[in-house]
Amino acid sequence: MQSRQLVPLMGYQHRRLHTAKSIRILKLYPAEHSKEPLRGRLIEVSLDQDPQYEALSYAWGSEDRVRELECNSGIYHITFNCWQALRRLRYRDEPRFLWIDSVCIDQDSHRERNHQVGLMGEIYSRADRVLVWLGKGDYKTRKAVKYLKSIATESGSELRRWLTLDMVLDRKIVKVMDRDSSVLSCLNALFEREWFDRVWPIQEIALSQKCVVLCGDESIALDDLMNSLESLRNVTYTSDEIHRVHFHKEMWRCVREYSLIETWKWNVNSCSAMLLKARFQNASEPRDKIFAFHGLFERLGVRFPMPDYSKSVSQIYTEAAYVAITNDNSLEILSGVTGEPGPYGALSWVPDWSNSRPISEIIWYKHEGGGSIPPRYQFWNAERLLTLQGVAIDRIEETSLVFPEFNEFLDSSIAEVEVLCTWRSKFEKYSIGRDMAGFFDRFCGPSWVRAYHNVDLPPSEKWLKAIRRYKADSKTTLNRWLKLWGDVYCPEKSEHGHAVLYLFNMLTIKPPSGTGPLRMHQLLRKLLDRKTMFRTRRGGIGVGSMFLRAGDSIGLFAGCNLPMIIRKDKVYWRFVAPAYLDGVMFGSEWPDERSLGNFTFV
Template sequence: MASHFLYLPLHGDEIRVLKIEPIEDITRTTKRHPIICSLEHVSLPAAGQESSSQQFKGTGRTWPELSVTPDTNALFKNGKDPHACEDSTSSTSEEVLTAEDDLQWRHEWGDFIALSYVWGYPKRKEGEPPYLITVDGVAFEVGPNLYFALTQLSRSMRILQGFKVWIDAICINQADLDERSQQVTRMRDIYQSAWQVVIWLGPKEHDSSMAISALSWLARESEQDKPMENFYIEEFSVDLRPLVIIWPRYKSSMKKDVCRALFHFFTRPYWRRMWIVQEVAMGNMNSPVLCGEACISWIDLYKAVGIIAADESRFGREILESVQPRILPAWSFEFARDRLLHERTWAPERMWKIHQTMTKIQNNQRVTSTSAEWGELVRALNLARDSLVTEEKDRVYGILGIKAIADRVHIEPDYKLSLSAIYTNFTEELLSKGDLNILRLASGHGGYIPFKRTSDNLPPPVRNRSIAPVLLSMLDTVTRLQDKTPVGMPCEHNLSSWAICWSCSPAPTAQLRGMYQADRNLGSAMPMPVITNKALTVKGVVIDTITSLSAFHIDECNDRFPDSSLASNCNIYGDIEQTREALWRTIVADTMAEESDRAPETYSWLLDHKLWQRGVAGVYTYGFGLHDFMARNQHLRLCGYTLEQLIFGHKNWLTKLRMTVGDNYYNSTETQREALSWAINAMAWRRLFGTQNGRMGLGICAAETNDKIVLLRGCNTPLILREFNGGWKLIGECYTHGVMYGEITAKEDELVDVTIY
């Protein structure tokens, strides 16, 4: 923060950039080094206006320090890299810069780097003197992390070459709200116009150099014909219930210290920061990621996390459990960790998967289409909702530069507005062109489960040991009726039910990615929504009523669920086999985890009796398994049948008896595990429901019997609405089998006004 620093006003297309005085021979000691800087006002044209054919300094956007190849032998238990790269033809740092000696700067005033970093971490220790740099001869206080970033940048080859830096905390007068709002509007241009976006994760700690080396190795491994070949050491485990069963257990050939270093790399505060979504999106695949003195390119980081994500249930689990053991080591695989209410920081979606999501957003920035698809929009919105912010208003203002948002939303940041006004205005903008899909993100409080303790509740000596899961299980058993955890937070911001709140956390459900077109045959025109006095009026049709609902988890506290008190015997699907097909397609929302295609016929394997009786050998599901679901919901009625009848048949007692006598665990293939994993994730925190007219579906946990299934023109999925004050209250989206692809038709004059409060 500035202390007695006088900013000169900005004019026109000016921005401020920071010139850092380079220190070529800086010593690597703990002593703080003086950082001498000066602020310059420069004219910055809109991104893309400069010539793309002429070569300038920094052509290729290469970061010279990336040419250093890390030693990867130390990563492995036997001290030898099995796929060591023997020869490297990359240029040295000096060669890269020498080749640019005769090139001009991109602008008359030079060129600049945009820094992406986190402000508040690490915090200054109690009693520690403030971190000061000198700007235009005046002492200027900065946070510890920014000080360390400036120290590292002052050593870098590009700063020595003469590149300047744009840093929000210094280059924007944070005390001037008008300037701050105006510069936030320009953030997209600033980061997109920068020569390069440099990502600073923070100073070296927790073996971060080892983590960078491991990621570099994984990136290189991704280019092999058979990635990760011979990577695992296969061991075995035994389950004695009720018969002796043996299934394989896998251990990687990397040291546990490597997995621990990777855990700390992925849990650095930078990855939770709100603003990085936009900042990384404006970068490119060559953007350098700096962590202390080590660095890796974004493209190599992306390749590395692809390897981890592809083998998440084994290698990903090793990374997570190197620090936070959650389950007994006897299990080979685990599913649904992303769905846990606690420890969200350690969910794969918030660790390695976030890099994949941000890369997709980054790639979409360069797409020339006039409007982004729903999938592109929801990626950015979900990241914004799940990130950490200092200022809640930045959940909207911090993503306005992302193309998927900018294509649809045209608002100016105004930090003087209330949070509820900002969220309402943002939703109105997203609805204004008639696309109502933003309503799919509505969420609410759905109930409670018993409080689950984490390793942080254990004494320090046993927190990270293999006995931790046993102790946690014992504690949960003893206290399960004492404390409760809400599933989905009720909104505290006095918003209409159609206005999406980005601050109150919803249940961590999996996104339904199917290419749904439920509204395809609802008239021919796209009626514009009307908003008056906080009420949203749109065109639609009520198609059904929910009459039965499952529990959303085996441990749901509300004993009323499953609720079949109003269950209907109607069935629009046909005989029992057609109803069974409707069931397996419903539990996967007729789509796949990573693709938007419809679920393949091979997913019908999900009806196998063994999955619903005891589960799959070696797979741990955190209470979301199909066998757990059956244990709680066996008497749920759907389309004239109980769930038990649909899976086991009318003579279900005989089927179960045969399974008890035989091998009642299913030893699955990899393809089958993928199907099961997606079914478990799709069902987590959702309710399976039956309807009055004989349909079945999968809906938000806040659903109740007598809620209506409604199709709105402009929304790709059905929505669950509840009658309220002569109109409706929006509960959330749902999958309803048999209506997702335009099967329901209605002429223009058959659509009715649907007013949502």
């Protein structure tokens, strides 16, 4: 041991790989004690030879390489998260063969990086097992993993499988949360781990043959985690940290169904839907918001350009939008444009994937603003110009206050309700004889059904009644609202408390009975995120992105489910964002063929 310390080791240099299917595998040497230095050897193998290895899926965390791995008689510097994972995975009595992106790929070689990223789908799908490392555990994460295991056991029982007793299981979940109020906090602590936020893990687990999730000393099979998430899906008062991981579950299930049934045709718009959901995941490299799905697209038969980090971000995003439209024969990808200026100068019809907190979408399915006909589109100038067939039906005359950005904090609701009060005043002024409750029923109805599996109309009348009761008070402080917390459970004691029940997103474990208006308010907070209410020249009322402005036109386009706010830019047009325009969402304004014209967008 002392002689090793006396001889300084040189930094490790990757050697060039020999074949198109070559990868490196880390042979991690065993150690009896956890504090012993990490030692290993990188071995070149070919995927064609079916090598035996496990693939690591983890979040890099800080990219500073502050720890050491003794590798091939040299020193290779690794990140702290990687170092932690290797210490956890190292065996005591035999070597372990691992594939780890930050170690096995020469990150300094753009050529190798491009090629290996293109192989990553195959690397994870061929691995004997994928090991997900969430980081060091604590009391909360240990409790969360044990709870998820118990849910998975219940959800996989023969009784539930044959009798489909979903409601029985839901009651059990609720009962446990009632008995132990810390359960939700523990689940949040687990799902707040950075791994769930990153874009690469979506593909890594979806393509795995077998996968286990590790957090500290605790572990859970991926199948069990996914089954427990399916059961938690119906417990609608769980937090956003839990609901955001359902994208992992959807992609995991999608690949398995595609693999099990060769003739199965996956959702016709799944390429667009996958790319739109990818925006909410994080990546240090903006190009990875697209490249991280290359293996998934390959598995699902979608022809996508090979990863190439020498291309500009704008070019990569344009290629992604082009593939989404042409592969799906759908314009759904347009639902992701927001009008917000981006850092990479993307075209107006291309979503900005670099923004992980985009303005919330207006729901695409269930609407047919552009008629129930296929899209009519054509690309020009090396796929930079997009021509659609449609008609401009109206122009924006006036906008109102912008609804605040969605967040979890209680005090933000005060500003939100003040915006809603302003909207109500404008609506009643310009919409004589029209029903505002009906407007919000229609606006959030499809999302209400989707979020709460409730076919009844949302409780707009009760919600509006609470809005009308609200009296804006500039002297109201957060402390004053917190003093009214108890009124949530006994709203009849106080009319003010009744409004709090309806309007404020109380972070309680068990929502009180009769909270339909509260649920509606929670849903609307997300649907109205950074949107404004507008009035059109023809007297229409709608909701759209904060970046629309008076003078913008409203267009309907063949095959485009949503009305689009558009803006003339010299010769061509620019998309601003989709909009909800009451009365035109189901094709009632779609004209006959003779009225259609061509609109070319940059």
